[in-house]
Amino acid sequence: CIISIIHMCMLTVGPPENIEVTPGEGSLIIRFSSPFDIADASTAFFWYYVHYWEKGGLQQARACPFRSNSISLDNLKPFRVYCLQVQAQLLWNKSNIFRLGHLSNTSCYETMADASTELQQVILISVGTFSLLSVLAGACFFLVLKYRGLIKYWFHTPPSIPLQIEEYLKDPTQPILEVLDKDSSPKDDVWDSVSIISFPEKEQEDVLQTL
Structure with a gap:
């Protein structure tokens, strides 16, 4: 033992x-x-x-x-x-x-x-994502307001060359004045019409008295 x-x-x-x-x-x-x-x-x-x-x-x-x-x-x-x-x-x-x-x-x-922690994480991620998107949207809106002139210039359609100038560039041997006058149709002169209305002497006196 x-x-x-x-x-x-x-x-x-x-x-x-x-x-x-x-x-x-x-x-x-x-x-x-x-x-x-x-x-x-x-x-x-x-x-x-x-x-x-x-x-x-x-x-x-x-x-x-x-x-x-x-x-x-x-x-x-x-x-x-x-x-x-x-x-x-x-x-x-x-x-x-x-x-x-x-x-x-x-x-x-x-x-x-655990389940409660996972729910808290989902809520925090959702709130963080929404806050980030809100900040980005606000920043983009501010930049658009600040540089809208420049943005408008970037997206503005460039001016096109007139057809007469374009034809002249294709064939430089043509005189420039003839090219500019080409396809131009003469316009009729516009005159203002004047109407002359004559009144008899008696009617003129009545009109003056009325005035």
Whole structure:
């Protein structure tokens, strides 16, 4: 019996093996296997601890001891990176002797967003996009008002060459005056018509008296 107790006290317990971590919505689900198999589960068993902390932070937390080979760390911040280590503790039922095992290697994982966080992101993206479009529309309107003369000049149709000049450019041997007079039809002079109305002397006197 004494030899058995000495053997248990000198036993080295390694860290849990085959650690797998699945990120969830504000949580981390951890699965692992025991450091070694126990032949008689009625004589000894393992307790497990998980030490975790936010990457870059100083405060470290430890989950309550548990006997299962899996645990879920809940109520974590979404989109944050958490680092963790798993530790096993071997306990003997009859002698109340325990051996604390080594910590596993540190591994870090990023949590996922929950439903409320995703909704907040959608709202923020929508508001940001609308604000950006409003600013761009206002800037374009201001530029149009400021440089409307230049814009009008850019989009203005360039003046066309008269047909007479264009024909002259095609055939420079023609006299320019003849080209300009070509296809020009003489216009009739416009005269104002004047009507002369004469009144008898008696009617003129009546008109003057009326005035």
